[in-house]
Amino acid sequence: MTQGTRATAAEPLRLAEGIQGIVSDWSSDQRAFKNVPWGKAMMWIFLLSDTFIFSSFLISYMTVRMSTTDPWPNPSEVFALTLFGHKIPLILIAIMTFVLISSSGTMAMAVNFGYRKDRVKTFVLLLVTAALGATFVGMQAFEWTKLIVDEGIRPWGNPLGAAQFGSTFFMITGFHGTHVSIGVIFLLIVATKVIRGDLDHERPGFMTGRKGKYEIVEIMGLYWHFVDLVWVFIFAVFYLW
Protein backbone atom coordinates (compact mmCIF):
# COMPACT_ATOMS: atom_id res chain seq x y z
CA MET A 1 0.00 0.00 0.00
CA THR A 2 1.62 3.20 -1.14
CA GLN A 3 -1.04 5.69 -0.11
CA GLY A 4 -0.03 6.79 3.32
CA THR A 5 -2.16 5.43 6.12
CA ARG A 6 0.40 6.02 8.83
CA ALA A 7 -1.04 7.35 12.03
CA THR A 8 0.64 9.46 14.62
CA ALA A 9 -0.62 10.23 18.09
CA ALA A 10 -1.61 13.73 17.01
CA GLU A 11 -3.30 12.81 13.76
CA PRO A 12 -5.64 9.84 13.90
CA LEU A 13 -5.85 7.22 11.17
CA ARG A 14 -7.52 8.47 8.01
CA LEU A 15 -9.59 5.78 6.36
CA ALA A 16 -10.31 5.42 2.66
CA GLU A 17 -13.91 5.90 1.50
CA GLY A 18 -16.14 4.25 -1.10
CA ILE A 19 -15.26 1.01 -2.88
CA GLN A 20 -11.62 1.60 -2.07
CA GLY A 21 -12.65 1.80 1.58
CA ILE A 22 -14.36 -1.60 1.40
CA VAL A 23 -11.27 -3.18 -0.16
CA SER A 24 -8.85 -1.63 2.31
CA ASP A 25 -11.08 -2.38 5.34
CA TRP A 26 -11.48 -6.01 4.38
CA SER A 27 -7.81 -6.49 3.51
CA SER A 28 -6.51 -4.72 6.60
CA ASP A 29 -5.02 -6.31 9.69
CA GLN A 30 -7.04 -7.44 12.70
CA ARG A 31 -10.42 -5.89 12.08
CA ALA A 32 -12.63 -5.40 9.03
CA PHE A 33 -15.23 -3.26 10.79
CA LYS A 34 -13.58 0.07 11.54
CA ASN A 35 -15.04 2.70 13.87
CA VAL A 36 -17.57 0.20 15.20
CA PRO A 37 -17.39 -1.32 18.68
CA TRP A 38 -17.05 -5.07 18.29
CA GLY A 39 -20.25 -5.63 20.27
CA LYS A 40 -22.14 -3.66 17.65
CA ALA A 41 -20.59 -5.59 14.76
CA MET A 42 -21.47 -8.86 16.50
CA MET A 43 -25.05 -7.69 17.09
CA TRP A 44 -25.33 -6.90 13.39
CA ILE A 45 -24.05 -10.37 12.49
CA PHE A 46 -26.55 -11.94 14.89
CA LEU A 47 -29.32 -9.86 13.34
CA LEU A 48 -28.25 -11.02 9.88
CA SER A 49 -28.65 -14.63 11.02
CA ASP A 50 -32.01 -13.78 12.58
CA THR A 51 -33.03 -12.20 9.25
CA PHE A 52 -32.43 -15.56 7.60
CA ILE A 53 -34.54 -17.34 10.23
CA PHE A 54 -37.50 -14.99 9.84
CA SER A 55 -37.12 -14.99 6.06
CA SER A 56 -37.23 -18.79 6.04
CA PHE A 57 -40.46 -18.61 8.02
CA LEU A 58 -42.01 -16.02 5.74
CA ILE A 59 -40.91 -17.79 2.56
CA SER A 60 -42.27 -21.12 3.81
CA TYR A 61 -45.51 -19.28 4.62
CA MET A 62 -45.59 -18.06 1.01
CA THR A 63 -44.94 -21.59 -0.23
CA VAL A 64 -47.76 -23.21 1.77
CA ARG A 65 -50.19 -20.40 0.99
CA MET A 66 -49.52 -20.65 -2.74
CA SER A 67 -49.78 -24.44 -2.80
CA THR A 68 -52.92 -25.01 -0.73
CA THR A 69 -56.11 -25.87 -2.58
CA ASP A 70 -58.34 -24.75 0.30
CA PRO A 71 -59.43 -21.11 0.49
CA TRP A 72 -57.19 -18.89 2.67
CA PRO A 73 -59.04 -17.20 5.57
CA ASN A 74 -59.31 -13.44 4.99
CA PRO A 75 -57.00 -11.82 7.58
CA SER A 76 -58.88 -8.53 7.23
CA GLU A 77 -61.96 -10.23 8.71
CA VAL A 78 -60.22 -12.63 11.09
CA PHE A 79 -58.44 -9.75 12.82
CA ALA A 80 -61.37 -7.33 12.80
CA LEU A 81 -62.64 -5.96 16.09
CA THR A 82 -65.99 -4.52 16.99
CA LEU A 83 -65.40 -1.13 18.59
CA PHE A 84 -68.24 1.20 19.60
CA GLY A 85 -70.69 -0.88 17.61
CA HIS A 86 -68.64 -0.77 14.38
CA LYS A 87 -66.75 -3.72 12.93
CA ILE A 88 -63.38 -2.28 11.95
CA PRO A 89 -61.14 -4.52 9.83
CA LEU A 90 -57.63 -5.31 11.06
CA ILE A 91 -57.79 -2.57 13.69
CA LEU A 92 -56.01 -4.51 16.44
CA ILE A 93 -53.05 -5.20 14.15
CA ALA A 94 -52.94 -1.56 13.10
CA ILE A 95 -52.79 -0.45 16.74
CA MET A 96 -50.06 -3.02 17.45
CA THR A 97 -48.10 -1.62 14.50
CA PHE A 98 -48.34 1.92 15.83
CA VAL A 99 -47.33 0.78 19.32
CA LEU A 100 -44.24 -0.98 17.99
CA ILE A 101 -43.25 1.94 15.75
CA SER A 102 -43.60 4.31 18.69
CA SER A 103 -41.38 2.06 20.78
CA SER A 104 -38.80 2.22 17.99
CA GLY A 105 -39.00 6.00 18.08
CA THR A 106 -38.43 6.17 21.85
CA MET A 107 -35.59 3.65 21.50
CA ALA A 108 -33.85 5.80 18.88
CA MET A 109 -34.13 8.80 21.20
CA ALA A 110 -32.80 6.74 24.13
CA VAL A 111 -29.69 5.92 22.07
CA ASN A 112 -29.30 9.59 21.23
CA PHE A 113 -29.57 10.77 24.83
CA GLY A 114 -27.27 7.93 25.88
CA TYR A 115 -24.46 9.26 23.74
CA ARG A 116 -25.12 12.71 25.24
CA LYS A 117 -24.57 11.05 28.67
CA ASP A 118 -28.03 12.13 29.78
CA ARG A 119 -28.56 9.33 32.26
CA VAL A 120 -32.09 10.11 33.43
CA LYS A 121 -33.60 10.80 30.00
CA THR A 122 -32.01 7.64 28.61
CA PHE A 123 -33.44 5.64 31.51
CA VAL A 124 -36.94 7.05 31.12
CA LEU A 125 -36.96 6.51 27.35
CA LEU A 126 -35.75 2.93 27.80
CA LEU A 127 -38.55 2.31 30.30
CA VAL A 128 -41.13 3.81 27.92
CA THR A 129 -39.78 1.55 25.17
CA ALA A 130 -40.07 -1.48 27.44
CA ALA A 131 -43.62 -0.48 28.43
CA LEU A 132 -44.66 -0.14 24.78
CA GLY A 133 -43.04 -3.52 24.04
CA ALA A 134 -44.94 -5.12 26.92
CA THR A 135 -48.16 -3.52 25.63
CA PHE A 136 -47.48 -5.08 22.25
CA VAL A 137 -46.99 -8.53 23.78
CA GLY A 138 -50.16 -8.06 25.84
CA MET A 139 -52.16 -7.21 22.73
CA GLN A 140 -50.71 -10.22 21.01
CA ALA A 141 -51.78 -12.42 23.92
CA PHE A 142 -55.29 -10.97 23.55
CA GLU A 143 -55.22 -11.68 19.81
CA TRP A 144 -54.08 -15.28 20.31
CA THR A 145 -56.75 -15.86 22.96
CA LYS A 146 -59.44 -14.51 20.65
CA LEU A 147 -58.27 -16.72 17.79
CA ILE A 148 -57.89 -19.87 19.86
CA VAL A 149 -60.95 -19.57 22.09
CA ASP A 150 -63.49 -17.69 19.97
CA GLU A 151 -62.55 -18.64 16.42
CA GLY A 152 -61.30 -22.17 17.06
CA ILE A 153 -58.07 -21.67 15.13
CA ARG A 154 -55.42 -24.32 15.84
CA PRO A 155 -51.96 -24.94 14.38
CA TRP A 156 -53.35 -28.08 12.69
CA GLY A 157 -56.61 -26.69 11.36
CA ASN A 158 -59.39 -24.14 11.61
CA PRO A 159 -63.04 -23.77 10.64
CA LEU A 160 -62.32 -20.86 8.24
CA GLY A 161 -60.33 -22.62 5.52
CA ALA A 162 -56.77 -23.72 4.87
CA ALA A 163 -55.14 -25.50 7.82
CA GLN A 164 -51.83 -23.83 6.94
CA PHE A 165 -53.26 -20.51 8.15
CA GLY A 166 -53.05 -21.58 11.78
CA SER A 167 -49.66 -23.25 11.57
CA THR A 168 -47.94 -20.31 9.89
CA PHE A 169 -49.75 -17.75 12.02
CA PHE A 170 -48.77 -19.28 15.35
CA MET A 171 -45.21 -20.01 14.26
CA ILE A 172 -44.44 -16.59 12.77
CA THR A 173 -46.19 -14.37 15.31
CA GLY A 174 -45.11 -16.66 18.15
CA PHE A 175 -41.47 -16.37 17.16
CA HIS A 176 -41.80 -12.62 16.76
CA GLY A 177 -43.59 -12.26 20.11
CA THR A 178 -40.79 -14.22 21.77
CA HIS A 179 -38.30 -11.78 20.30
CA VAL A 180 -40.29 -8.84 21.66
CA SER A 181 -40.51 -10.46 25.11
CA ILE A 182 -36.76 -11.11 25.21
CA GLY A 183 -36.26 -7.53 24.04
CA VAL A 184 -38.34 -6.19 26.95
CA ILE A 185 -36.18 -8.12 29.44
CA PHE A 186 -33.03 -6.91 27.64
CA LEU A 187 -34.36 -3.31 27.82
CA LEU A 188 -35.00 -3.54 31.55
CA ILE A 189 -31.47 -4.85 32.14
CA VAL A 190 -29.92 -2.03 30.10
CA ALA A 191 -32.19 0.55 31.79
CA THR A 192 -31.03 -0.69 35.21
CA LYS A 193 -27.39 -0.33 34.17
CA VAL A 194 -28.05 3.19 32.91
CA ILE A 195 -29.80 4.48 36.04
CA ARG A 196 -27.26 2.86 38.37
CA GLY A 197 -24.57 4.84 36.59
CA ASP A 198 -22.70 1.70 35.49
CA LEU A 199 -22.06 3.26 32.10
CA ASP A 200 -20.92 6.64 33.45
CA HIS A 201 -18.46 4.96 35.82
CA GLU A 202 -17.46 2.37 33.20
CA ARG A 203 -18.18 -0.52 35.54
CA PRO A 204 -17.79 -3.86 33.79
CA GLY A 205 -20.99 -5.80 33.25
CA PHE A 206 -22.05 -9.26 34.35
CA MET A 207 -19.74 -11.98 32.96
CA THR A 208 -17.45 -9.53 31.17
CA GLY A 209 -14.33 -7.59 31.97
CA ARG A 210 -15.11 -4.91 29.39
CA LYS A 211 -15.93 -1.45 30.64
CA GLY A 212 -19.54 -0.33 30.57
CA LYS A 213 -20.13 2.24 27.83
CA TYR A 214 -23.14 3.96 26.33
CA GLU A 215 -22.60 1.95 23.15
CA ILE A 216 -24.52 -0.90 24.81
CA VAL A 217 -27.64 1.25 24.56
CA GLU A 218 -27.10 1.51 20.82
CA ILE A 219 -26.48 -2.25 20.55
CA MET A 220 -29.69 -2.87 22.47
CA GLY A 221 -31.38 -0.42 20.11
CA LEU A 222 -30.24 -2.38 17.06
CA TYR A 223 -31.99 -5.47 18.43
CA TRP A 224 -35.14 -3.52 19.22
CA HIS A 225 -35.33 -1.84 15.80
CA PHE A 226 -34.83 -5.25 14.22
CA VAL A 227 -37.89 -6.57 16.06
CA ASP A 228 -39.83 -3.61 14.65
CA LEU A 229 -38.36 -4.29 11.20
CA VAL A 230 -39.53 -7.90 11.26
CA TRP A 231 -43.00 -6.72 12.22
CA VAL A 232 -43.06 -4.45 9.14
CA PHE A 233 -42.61 -7.55 6.98
CA ILE A 234 -45.07 -9.70 8.94
CA PHE A 235 -47.68 -6.93 8.84
CA ALA A 236 -47.28 -6.57 5.07
CA VAL A 237 -47.14 -10.18 3.93
CA PHE A 238 -49.25 -11.93 6.54
CA TYR A 239 -51.91 -9.47 7.62
CA LEU A 240 -52.34 -7.29 4.55
CA TRP A 241 -51.74 -9.75 1.70
Add this chain to the structure above:
Amino acid sequence: MAHAEAQQHPVAGHVEGQQHPIGIYLKIWGLLFVLSTASYLVDYFHFQGYLRWFLIILFMLLKAGLIVAVFMHMLWERLAMVYAILVPTVLLMVLLGIGALEADYTFFTRGVFFLKGLL
Protein backbone atom coordinates in the same frame (compact mmCIF):
# COMPACT_ATOMS: atom_id res chain seq x y z
CA MET B 1 -6.22 -4.53 24.51
CA ALA B 2 -4.12 -2.27 22.31
CA HIS B 3 -6.40 -2.53 19.34
CA ALA B 4 -9.53 -2.16 21.43
CA GLU B 5 -8.04 1.10 22.63
CA ALA B 6 -7.01 2.21 19.15
CA GLN B 7 -10.57 1.99 17.96
CA GLN B 8 -11.60 4.65 20.43
CA HIS B 9 -9.64 7.20 18.42
CA PRO B 10 -12.32 9.10 16.59
CA VAL B 11 -11.84 9.71 12.89
CA ALA B 12 -11.20 13.35 12.04
CA GLY B 13 -14.34 15.40 12.59
CA HIS B 14 -16.23 12.49 14.13
CA VAL B 15 -17.47 12.36 17.71
CA GLU B 16 -17.86 9.24 19.83
CA GLY B 17 -20.67 6.93 18.77
CA GLN B 18 -23.55 7.87 16.52
CA GLN B 19 -24.58 11.42 17.34
CA HIS B 20 -27.21 13.07 15.22
CA PRO B 21 -29.73 15.84 15.85
CA ILE B 22 -32.85 14.58 17.62
CA GLY B 23 -35.03 16.11 14.90
CA ILE B 24 -34.11 13.49 12.34
CA TYR B 25 -35.48 10.71 14.56
CA LEU B 26 -38.73 12.58 15.11
CA LYS B 27 -39.12 13.16 11.36
CA ILE B 28 -38.54 9.49 10.56
CA TRP B 29 -40.91 8.51 13.36
CA GLY B 30 -43.62 10.70 11.82
CA LEU B 31 -42.89 9.32 8.37
CA LEU B 32 -43.23 5.75 9.66
CA PHE B 33 -46.62 6.65 11.13
CA VAL B 34 -47.75 8.06 7.80
CA LEU B 35 -46.52 5.00 5.89
CA SER B 36 -48.18 2.62 8.37
CA THR B 37 -51.44 4.49 8.08
CA ALA B 38 -51.14 4.33 4.29
CA SER B 39 -50.58 0.57 4.33
CA TYR B 40 -53.53 0.14 6.70
CA LEU B 41 -55.71 2.19 4.35
CA VAL B 42 -54.81 -0.21 1.50
CA ASP B 43 -56.76 -2.83 3.43
CA TYR B 44 -59.44 -0.46 4.69
CA PHE B 45 -60.40 0.67 1.19
CA HIS B 46 -60.28 -2.92 -0.15
CA PHE B 47 -57.78 -2.35 -2.94
CA GLN B 48 -57.40 -5.64 -4.79
CA GLY B 49 -55.08 -7.34 -7.27
CA TYR B 50 -51.81 -5.90 -8.53
CA LEU B 51 -52.47 -2.42 -7.10
CA ARG B 52 -52.85 -3.89 -3.60
CA TRP B 53 -49.69 -5.99 -3.88
CA PHE B 54 -47.70 -3.14 -5.36
CA LEU B 55 -48.75 -0.73 -2.60
CA ILE B 56 -48.14 -3.26 0.19
CA ILE B 57 -44.62 -4.03 -1.09
CA LEU B 58 -43.87 -0.37 -1.68
CA PHE B 59 -44.86 0.78 1.83
CA MET B 60 -43.13 -2.26 3.37
CA LEU B 61 -39.82 -1.52 1.64
CA LEU B 62 -39.99 2.20 2.41
CA LYS B 63 -40.60 1.53 6.10
CA ALA B 64 -37.89 -1.12 6.27
CA GLY B 65 -35.47 1.21 4.50
CA LEU B 66 -36.13 4.10 6.89
CA ILE B 67 -35.72 1.90 9.97
CA VAL B 68 -32.45 0.35 8.78
CA ALA B 69 -30.99 3.56 7.36
CA VAL B 70 -31.79 6.02 10.14
CA PHE B 71 -32.89 4.23 13.31
CA MET B 72 -30.22 1.55 12.91
CA HIS B 73 -27.69 4.14 11.65
CA MET B 74 -26.73 2.23 8.49
CA LEU B 75 -26.65 5.56 6.66
CA TRP B 76 -23.59 6.59 8.67
CA GLU B 77 -21.71 3.28 8.89
CA ARG B 78 -18.69 2.45 6.78
CA LEU B 79 -19.46 0.70 3.50
CA ALA B 80 -17.48 -2.42 4.50
CA MET B 81 -20.03 -3.08 7.25
CA VAL B 82 -23.12 -1.99 5.29
CA TYR B 83 -22.24 -4.39 2.46
CA ALA B 84 -21.34 -7.22 4.85
CA ILE B 85 -24.82 -7.05 6.39
CA LEU B 86 -27.06 -6.05 3.49
CA VAL B 87 -25.59 -7.96 0.54
CA PRO B 88 -26.13 -11.49 2.01
CA THR B 89 -29.85 -10.78 2.33
CA VAL B 90 -30.03 -10.65 -1.47
CA LEU B 91 -29.45 -14.42 -1.39
CA LEU B 92 -32.94 -14.73 0.11
CA MET B 93 -34.32 -13.81 -3.32
CA VAL B 94 -33.01 -17.20 -4.52
CA LEU B 95 -34.89 -18.98 -1.72
CA LEU B 96 -37.99 -16.93 -2.57
CA GLY B 97 -37.74 -18.00 -6.21
CA ILE B 98 -37.24 -21.66 -5.35
CA GLY B 99 -40.17 -21.51 -2.91
CA ALA B 100 -42.45 -19.99 -5.54
CA LEU B 101 -41.47 -22.60 -8.16
CA GLU B 102 -42.00 -25.44 -5.71
CA ALA B 103 -45.35 -24.05 -4.55
CA ASP B 104 -46.60 -23.76 -8.13
CA TYR B 105 -45.63 -27.34 -8.80
CA THR B 106 -47.23 -28.62 -5.57
CA PHE B 107 -50.43 -26.73 -6.35
CA PHE B 108 -50.46 -28.25 -9.85
CA THR B 109 -49.95 -31.84 -8.61
CA ARG B 110 -52.59 -31.36 -5.91
CA GLY B 111 -54.98 -30.15 -8.60
CA VAL B 112 -54.29 -33.22 -10.69
CA PHE B 113 -54.67 -35.53 -7.67
CA PHE B 114 -57.97 -34.11 -6.50
CA LEU B 115 -59.35 -34.04 -10.05
CA LYS B 116 -58.55 -37.76 -10.43
CA GLY B 117 -60.36 -38.50 -7.21
CA LEU B 118 -63.50 -36.89 -8.61
CA LEU B 119 -63.47 -38.85 -11.88
